[in-house]
Amino acid sequence: MSQKKNYPPRGDLAPLITRRDVLALGMGSAAAGVLPFGRAGAAPAPSTSRTREARAGALATLDRFIAGYREAMNAPGLALALADRDGPIRVCAYGYTHLQARIPVSTSDLFEIGSISKSFVALTLLQLRDEGKLDLQAPIRHYLPWLAAQTDYGEILVHHLLTHSSGMPEDEPVFPREPERRPRQAYAPGSQFHYSNWGFGVLGYLIESLDGRPWPMAVTARILEPLGMRNTVPAITSASRGRIAQSYTPLHDDRPYPRHGPLAVAGNLEFEEASGSIASDPADMAAYMCMILNGGAHRGGRIVSAEGFTLFSTPYIAAPEFGPTASYGYGIAVDELDGHRRLRHTGGMVSFMSAIHLDLDAGFGAFASINAQLGYRPNPVAQLALRLLRSTQDSSPAPPMPPFDESAEVHDAASYQGSYVCADGRRLEVIAAGGRLVLERAHERIPLQHGEEDTFLAEHADFDLYPLVFERDSASQSSGGAGRAVIALAHGPDWYARPESHAKAIEPSPELARYAGAYYSADPWAGWARVVQRQGRLWIGGTDLLSPIGDRLFRVGRPTSPEVAEFVELVDGRPRRLRFGGGEFERIAAA
Numbered sequence: 001m002s003q004k005k006n007y008p009p010r011g012d013l014a015p016l017i018t019r020r021d022v023l024a025l026g027m028g029s030a031a032a033g034v035l036p037f038g039r040a041g042a043a044p045a046p047s048t049s050r051t052r053e054a055r056a057g058a059l060a061t062l063d064r065f066i067a068g069y070r071e072a073m074n075a076p077g078l079a080l081a082l083a084d085r086d087g088p089i090r091v092c093a094y095g096y097t098h099l100q101a102r103i104p105v106s107t108s109d110l111f112e113i114g115s116i117s118k119s120f121v122a123l124t125l126l127q128l129r130d131e132g133k134l135d136l137q138a139p140i141r142h143y144l145p146w147l148a149a150q151t152d153y154g155e156i157l158v159h160h161l162l163t164h165s166s167g168m169p170e171d172e173p174v175f176p177r178e179p180e181r182r183p184r185q186a187y188a189p190g191s192q193f194h195y196s197n198w199g200f201g202v203l204g205y206l207i208e209s210l211d212g213r214p215w216p217m218a219v220t221a222r223i224l225e226p227l228g229m230r231n232t233v234p235a236i237t238s239a240s241r242g243r244i245a246q247s248y249t250p251l252h253d254d255r256p257y258p259r260h261g262p263l264a265v266a267g268n269l270e271f272e273e274a275s276g277s278i279a280s281d282p283a284d285m286a287a288y289m290c291m292i293l294n295g296g297a298h299r300g301g302r303i304v305s306a307e308g309f310t311l312f313s314t315p316y317i318a319a320p321e322f323g324p325t326a327s328y329g330y331g332i333a334v335d336e337l338d339g340h341r342r343l344r345h346t347g348g349m350v351s352f353m354s355a356i357h358l359d360l361d362a363g364f365g366a367f368a369s370i371n372a373q374l375g376y377r378p379n380p381v382a383q384l385a386l387r388l389l390r391s392t393q394d395s396s397p398a399p400p401m402p403p404f405d406e407s408a409e410v411h412d413a414a415s416y417q418g419s420y421v422c423a424d425g426r427r428l429e430v431i432a433a434g435g436r437l438v439l440e441r442a443h444e445r446i447p448l449q450h451g452e453e454d455t456f457l458a459e460h461a462d463f464d465l466y467p468l469v470f471e472r473d474s475a476s477q478s479s480g481g482a483g484r485a486v487i488a489l490a491h492g493p494d495w496y497a498r499p500e501s502h503a504k505a506i507e508p509s510p511e512l513a514r515y516a517g518a519y520y521s522a523d524p525w526a527g528w529a530r531v532v533q534r535q536g537r538l539w540i541g542g543t544d545l546l547s548p549i550g551d552r553l554f555r556v557g558r559p560t561s562p563e564v565a566e567f568v569e570l571v572d573g574r575p576r577r578l579r580f581g582g583g584e585f586e587r588i589a590a591a
Contacts, residue, residue, distance in 0.1 A: 051392065058388035058398065059090060065384055065401055066094055072404035074260050074374060076248050077105035081282035081367040082385055085293045088286035089364075089389070097245045097371060099263070109245035110279040111369035112236060112269075113354045114347025117278040118200050119312075121215075122162055122331025123296075124207055124222050126308035133210045134158065136311070143206055148175070148182045153189065158206070160189040161199040162330040163316045167192070169562040171525070171582035174201045174273075181579075186555075186562035193319045193328060194562055197275040198582075200331075204274025215274045227291055227298055229284040235272040236279055244279055247351035247371040254518075254528040256467050257375055258449055258459040259405070266351035266373075269524065276347060282367065285356070289365030292343065292358055313343055313360070337386060346377040350524045357382040364389040380406065407450040409435045416470055420489040420496035423505040428489060428496055439468070454486075455543065465530065466492035466542035473501065492542045493532040506536040515567055519578040519585035526583030540565065540580065556580070 070078060077095035081088065093105040128134040134143075139155045141147055149156065153167055160166040172183035183198060204215040211218040216234035224232050233240045251262040271277050280288075291298045296309035304312065315327030315334035322333040322344070335342045340361040347354035347369075354369035355377045366385035368378040380402055387399040403409065410416070413432035420428045429440040430448075437448040439458055446463070448456040454470040468491050472484035487501035493516070497503040512533045519529045531546070532539050538546035538554065546554035546565055552575065556563040567575035578585040 054392040054395070055089075055389070058392050061398060061401065062381075062385055062388055065404070066381060068404040069378075069381060070095055072259075072408070073370075073376065074263075075370045075372060075378075076263070077245060077371045078378065078381070079105060079107070079109065079111045079245075079282045079367075079369045079371075080381070080385075081286040081289065081365075082389065083286040083289040083293065083365045084389070085290065085363045087290050088283065091282040091286060093282070099248070105245055105371070107282055108231065108243075110231065110233065110240065110243045110281055111245055111354065111371060112247075112276075112279045112347070112349040112352040113285070113356075113369060114276040114349045114352060115197075115200075116345050116347040116354055116356050116367075117274065117276045118331040119292075119345060119356075120219050120223055120278060120331075121200055121203050121207070121274045122312055122329075123304055123308075124211075124219055125158070125162070125203060126304045126312055126330065127222055128207070128210050129311075130305045130308050134206075136162070140202060140206065143209055144202065147202060148179065150182045150184045151189075153185045153187055156185075156189050158203075159316075161196075161203050163190075163328050164193050164195050164199060164319070165190050165317050165328075166196060166199050167194065167562055168196050168198050169564070169582070170194070170196050170198065172198045173582055174198065174205065177584070184562065184564065187560050190317070192560065193317050193321065195321055196562075197273070200275035201273045207274065214272075216272060216277065219274075219278075223288075223303060224284075226300055226303065227284075227287045229280065229287055232278060232280040232284045235277045236269055237272070238268065238270065240279060241268060245371045247373075249351050249373055252464075254520075254530075255465045256451070256457050258457050258464075259374075261459070263372065267524065269350055271349075276349065282369075285367040286365075289356070289358060289367060293360065293363050293365055313341075337383065338390075340390070342386075344379075344382075346379065348373060348377065353377050355379045355382045357386055359386045359390065362386070362390045362393060364393075410437060410450050411435075413437055415486050418486075418498055418500075421499055422494055422496045426494075426496070430489070439463075463491060466532075469543055473503075490534060490542065492530070493534050495534050508533050509536055512536070512538055514574045517574075518588045519580075520588045521583045521585045523583050526581065526585065529578060529580055529583075529585050531578070 066078060076099055077097050080092040082090040091107050093107045095105055097103055097105045097109055125134060129136060136158045138158060140158055140161060156166045166189050167185040167187045169183050176182055207218050208214050219234045247266045248263040249266045250257040251264040291303055295306060296302050296304040312330045313334060314329050317328055319326045319328040319333055323335060326333050326335040332343050332345050335344060340359050343358040345356055351373050352369060352371055353373055356367045358365040364386050366382040368381040370378055384402060391398045413435055416430050416437055417432040418430060431438045431440055439446040439448055446458050446460045448458055450456055451467060456468045458468060468489060470486050471488040471490060473487045474484060487498050487503045489496040495505060515538055516531050516533050529540055532542055540546060544556050546556060549555045552567040554565045555561055556565050565578060565580040567578055569576040576587050
């Protein structure tokens with residue numbers, strides 16, 4: 001996709017730029033400045049000429065980064081909001097909502113913010129606590145006695161649900177499709193963090209029980225209307241479809257997505273669960289960030305009390321899924337950025353990806369959302385925006401521009417280099433070249449795209465169904481002392497060992513072979529699940545280990561994970577269906 005230069009900002013007091021202006025200038029994106037409304041309705045303090053120039057320069061730098069970021073990450077369009085305690089700094093839209101027709105994204109287009117909705121849930125519940133209607137330390141079944149959950153490790157408190165520490169799975173339905181199939185708890189509540197959309201779905205019904213209104217009506221009355229978020233919708237329905245930006249998903253949904261793979265227009269989505277039902281535009285999100293930067297206050301009063309906001313922003317439990325130093329508060333992650341207190345969250349929908357970052361000390365917030373689901377979140381955009389804005393406030397040097405694609409460079413590429421041999425004699429060569437890896441097979445060279453940690457993608461017909469996963473020896477150190485030595489390379493059911501590692505292949509198990517296959521769900525949240533046997537164990541997608549814990553029942557991932565996979569409806573000893581991650585999958589073919 002070609003990337004045209006974004007319109008240069010004209011400072012934080014720039015007039016609105018219309019779509020006609022943008023098209024007349026021949027640009028493929030729009031950037032709209034917004035007048036701050038001021039704290040409590042008052043005009044903001046005037047800026048000095050130097051401050052205005054510094055901010056204009058910072059915003060121009062951000063524009064340049066977004067242009068490169070969109071190109072590198074294959075993002076069709078991007079909505080951006082920047083705010084401080086006085087109100088919006090900038091509201092922008094970049095790129096396209098219709099790729100083929102080249103129709104630019106508008107700042108009035110709604111973007112689905114996904115799990116950023118969880119902070120709205122938490123603030124709504126803290127309002128109810130302020131009103132004396134909710135005890136955060138009470139068991140959830142005190143309020144919802146009908147809740148279907150198998151809690152063998154301890155009673156779940158409201159606090160546990162707000163902090164993702166209930167020990168419950170991520171995506172099980174609140175109302176099980178079969179009453180006897182209740183979601184299972186995996187550890188004592190409060191002892192570990194495990195992200196749970198199930199938990200926030202339950203909290204939506206708690207709001208309905210205490211407030212007497214369904215979640216969409218309650219959040220509208222309690223947060224959206226007081227903040228003037230008139231364009232935001234609390235539920236994604238057919239009625240809101242025409243206002244939501246056209247969005248995209250990978251054309252091939254049965255395999256990992258390479259960075260610049262083909263895209264397809266996403267279909268309709270209906271979603272009203274409190275775990276991620278809100279769609280908003282950047283101007284409304286600026287108003288929301290302004291309230292948080294003011295500790296829960298807005299020009300008409302308070303969304304929550306000062307005590308309620310402290311509860312909202314307190315770090316309760318380590319949340320490594322958000323980063324090595326992150327914790328989780330109530331519906332939002334709590335972290336630091338350059339020594340400053342930061343609240344942040346991401347949101348992932350079927351065809352949108354979002355990020356919100358708020359620097360509580362400097363008083364700046366940034367929200368970014370992309371109209372595609374390509375496996376990443378626009379955190380680099382939001383984080384750079386905070387650093388740039390802070391540099392204009394304290395007159396410090398502007399931060400260096402980060403890489404557009406953080407996964408492009410492999411820091412320890414040499415550790416992967418070498419020969420890998422399969423039990424049947426097939427051989428792969430991995431070559432480190434300029435901080436990147438190349439897979440060589442029979443004189444064919446295939447560039448590898450870095451994913452997470454030791455995972456890579458190869459855009460090649462023989463390797464595109466599964467990622468390539470390098471395995472490390474837990475008992476030894478690499479020659480350079482930088483980490484554990486790489487001993488093998490896995491790809492779906494195939495396993496290649498480094499000859500010098502003396503790692504041994506394990507014969508496949510006939511008992512496990514019956515589970516291997518491709519399973520499909522028409523649910524857009526589920527899609528495909530490919531189960532393979534490798535080294536005498538089962539894996540979903542070639543990456544997530546399945547450990548047996550019962551009859552045709554497996555734990556997914558680490559030993560304490562609440563996620564389970566269950567194979568059902570055996571025919572001739574082979575399962576016809578798979579239940580996993582809240583989805584029901586039909587067996588399509590053998591792996």
